[in-house]
Amino acid sequence: YTITVDPAAAGTPISDSLYGVFFEDINFAADGGLYAELVRNRSFEFGPADNRSYSPLTGWTPTADAGGVGVASTADDAARLHERNRTYLRLDLDNPGGGRYGVTNAGFTTGIALRAGGAYDFSVWARTDAAAGTPLTVTLHDAAGQPLAAPLTRAVRGDRWTRYTGTLKATRSTDAGRLSVRAGGTGVLRLDMVSLFPHDTFRERPNGLRRDLAEKIAALRPGFVRFPGGCLVNTGSMSGYDAASNWPRARSYQWKDTVGPVETRATNANFWGYNQSYGLGYYEYFQFAEDIGAMPLPVVPALVTGCGQNQATADEALLQRHIADTLDLIEFANGPASSTWGRLRASMGHPRPFGLTHLAVGNEENLPDAYFANFQRFRAAIEAAHPGITVIGNSGPDDAGATFDRLWQLNRDAGVDMVDEHYYNSPAWFLQNTTRYDSYDRAGPKVFLGEYASQGNKLANSLAEASYLTGLERNADVVRMASYAPLLANVDNVQWRPDLIWFDNDESWGSTSYQVQKLFMNNVGDRTVPSRVTGPSTAPTPITGGIGLSTWATSATYDDVRVTTPDGTVLFADDFSAGADAWTPLANRGSWSVVDGAYTQSDTGAQDTLVRAADVTASDYDLTLRARKNAG
Ligand code: AHR
Structure with a gap:
């Protein structure tokens, strides 16, 4: 192959904050993870609203x-x-x-x-x-x-x-x-x-962070920290407020619940099926971002729940309260210590403003028009009160087809500055789509790629991601920020994989994708240098269908599924037994396919597309799929 570069050509400028991290309390990423508290259920607030198995004495x-x-x-x-x-x-x-x-x-x-x-x-x-x-x-x-x-x-x-x-x-x-x-x-x-x-927390801060995890994140040298979610911000978005206590459980993530002395903070049901203490709250997120030299990027709920919940609030008072709370959040981050919310920040130990410049409204929204109507209300209020803040819109999950297109159109027509995109796809998809942003409208909204990962935690995945990142850099005039997701996973409590950094109670380790992120984040260029590769075609030949695809019964349950090559090498197998690594049984699955070494299972549900990369690098195998129909 010949690579021709033109170092003198102008190339696309790349911003220092192109690469960042996305922290969400999923997989015990906060309590039992980054938040260094060692006592579980320290405030006896656990209950069935968090998880049916919980009681106030859990732990x-x-x-x-x-x-x-x-x-x-x-x-x-x-x-x-x-x-x-x-x-x-x-x-x-x-x-x-x-x-x-x-x-x-x-x-x-x-x-x-x-x-x-x-x-x-x-x-x-x-x-x-x-x-x-x-x-x-x-x-x-x-x-x-x-x-x-x-x-x-x-x-x-x-x-x-x-x-x-x-x-x-x-x-x-x-x-x-x-x-x-x-x-x-x-x-x-x-x-x-x-x-x-x-005592030995990150930077020895009281109410601080677990040192090894915080240091691994800091070592990435991220340009921004997106927080606190993800689907997490949509937890109970439709819940109102109990007039007497002002505190129903399972309400949406509200930043005011997470600040002030820890003993006065609420806990809440977490979207991912457990209790979240809010000990790691907005103040701590801002402080952590500052400590690692990253731009803070909060996400607030839009009161139209994405993440498969598909409801829009009809409660105008609730919507207005969330909009007012968002303005207060900006004052908490940026207001002088003499302002109402700036005073609280100062009382917590940070008189200087945190310097918030970007804020996202909504996450993976499924009701485009209802969401966008609310988004415009947030945006108008924020831009009127704080013209320096960039308000980021949402495009729903990439695989949502018409929803994604409609949201992009709404954002484009309204001249929104930046739009959040998410996708989790096979490594083959990443290899085949490095040109995705070549055709994006240069006059339209900029892209914040808030969540992406190739499905798997193997070397092949990280190489596919590395290849994809070169496409982001080439299009850095359109793609302004990008963060792999999720960031953290406790090996003993996994709701989502792959993940960037894995840990247990006393150890942590980065995946190969972590090493790729670190490589790119620690070496962000000032600009791309135009280049051209010539040589034999490297396009992989995808294998699609053909291995039992049409014979799956949609209402049956299968177990002991395996894919083998003619010489008997097992590329993929799963007995679907219980445990962290098990997939849900194959009841009601829609279709399966093998694409260039990636084993793909699709489901009709919005949240359940699962892909596993097999240990193969070549593209044309004669594969056999065997699945035993479960007697039950
Ligand atoms: O990153 C894990 C989840 O993926 C996020 O919570 C959500 O936004 C997406 O579906």
Whole structure:
């Protein structure tokens, strides 16, 4: 092959913020992930609204030592710590002659990770009705009860909520530690916000981030951080407000729920099926973006839910409130410390503005006209009050066909500055579509490629992505920002794959796609240099259909599916058994195809297109697909 370059030619300028990251609390990316809190369900707010299997004591087990006696329960009553932190732990103690009773927390997934010699900051809010006070003992230990730190003791005094703190020093390393909080004496002890943080957070910030994960993200040197979602921002978008408490569960993601002292923050049902504590909230997102030199890029819900929910709010007051809240968000980020929301930012430790310049409204919207009507309301209000802010529109998921086209047309006709596009496709698609943006209208809205990934976490995927990124750079006059998605995944709690960075309780590692992102982000050019490749054709010959495609019964369930080459090499197999790596059984699947080594399963549902890349690089195989029809 011959590559001809013309270094003197002008080429397309590339902005420093072309490449960024998209953080969403999916796959335990926040609680149990980037947010360094080690105690799961620290505020006893878990409940069936988050996940049917949850209760306020999820993560906790009542335990005793030295013959301690008591009853552990939770309460949501007038004695609560805060109106938005409603439920607390109640211990009815009965230990007049000694012994301690309390609860043990098992941390996230496999337990609490501790490093020998590391310092761990403990805190709890407590009140007691025992006139003489209540002795509290805090211990770190393994599952068998063997100590992992010298115990911490505190005397709780008075029946007013008070914060007690202390530091525990780990004597051994483990990824399966336990934290116990037990009390002696008699009477009623109330506890809330039982918290344990490694002292060694990223930049040693209090209420901070897990160092190894934050450092891996920082090492990318991203130009921007898109947050907090994704479908996450559409959680319960249609929920109104309970007049009495102003706090129904499962309401949409609202930034005001996530700021201020952590003990006053709400928790909420997370779109991905668990509880989100909001300990990692808007202040922390802005601070993290600043710490790593990236532009903050929040996404607010448009009150027309995408992500397969397909509803538009009919509640005008709710819409107006969200628009007003968005203006307040801009004041929180950019207002002087003397302004209402700038004052809150300053009180949290950041008097200087964060310098917000871009904000997106909506995510993967499926109702184009209803969405766009709301978007225009947000946009008009923001542009009137803050003309310097770029308001980013949405184009729905790329595979939504007519919806995508309609949204693009609406954005184009209204002269929107920038439009958010998303797509998750096979590596073959990425290889074959590097020219996607060559034909985009240079006079139309710019593109924010807010989410993309080739489906798989193998070298072939990352090479396809690298190839695709050269197409983005060549079109950097149109494509202004791009972020791979999702960013983080806890191996013990996966809702979505592939992912850029994987982790468990005490380790993390980048995928090959991470290495590609790092390579491109750390070497963003000033401009492209026009080039031309000549040589034999490299176009792959796609294999389509032909392997049982038309014989799938749409209502049957299959298991033990495999694709083999004539020599018996298994390119792909899955027994669909339960577990993190299993696909949902093949009931009601629409069509299957193999395209140039990528194994593609399509579904009629909006969220369920799954593609796995097989370990093949050549394009023309004689493949056999075998599927055993499940007896059930
Ligand atoms: O990145 C994972 C999900 O993919 C996002 O939440 C959503 O926007 C998209 O469907």
